[in-house]
Amino acid sequence: MVERAYGMVLVGLVAGAIGGFAASFITGTPSIAQQSDEVMRAQQFQLIDTQGRTRASLGFSADTQPYLQLSDENDTRGVRTGIARETGVTVRDADGRTLLILSVDERGNLSLVVSDHDRNRNTRAFQPER
Numbered sequence: 001m002v003e004r005a006y007g008m009v010l011v012g013l014v015a016g017a018i019g020g021f022a023a024s025f026i027t028g029t030p031s032i033a034q035q036s037d038e039v040m041r042a043q044q045f046q047l048i049d050t051q052g053r054t055r056a057s058l059g060f061s062a063d064t065q066p067y068l069q070l071s072d073e074n075d076t077r078g079v080r081t082g083i084a085r086e087t088g089v090t091v092r093d094a095d096g097r098t099l100l101i102l103s104v105d106e107r108g109n110l111s112l113v114v115s116d117h118d119r120n121r122n123t124r125a126f127q128p129e130r
Contacts (some may be wrong), residue, residue, distance in 0.1 A: 057069045065082055097115070
């Protein structure tokens with residue numbers, strides 16, 4: 001009796017697999033592994049860690065310009081890159097103070113601003129050779 005029950009389970013599993021394959025073949029619906037070239041659209045994407053904290057954001061600033069922001073495990077805004085009047089990258093410390101700004105202005109001129117914890121700044125502008 002037990003052998004017959006195992007046989008029925010095996011027949012049921014095989015029949016289910018064949019039926020599933022046949023249904024996807026007949027309807028033409030590809031499996032998940034075969035789907036490609038999909039586009040996801042959103043106004044913001046957030047990467048959340050296992051504790052529920054936002055660790056990365058890709059979205060738009062208040063003036064509707066795109067940005068990417070990465071944060072550490074203490075929710076400190078560590079690195080941010082985006083487009084504004086000047087395109088660039090900023091790096092902040094654990095207290096949120098901006099320590100480094102690397103930017104390119106609308107004419108393509110590069111500038112580097114480095115600050116210490118006392119907010120002393122050293123600015124260097126680089127202009128392309130012509």
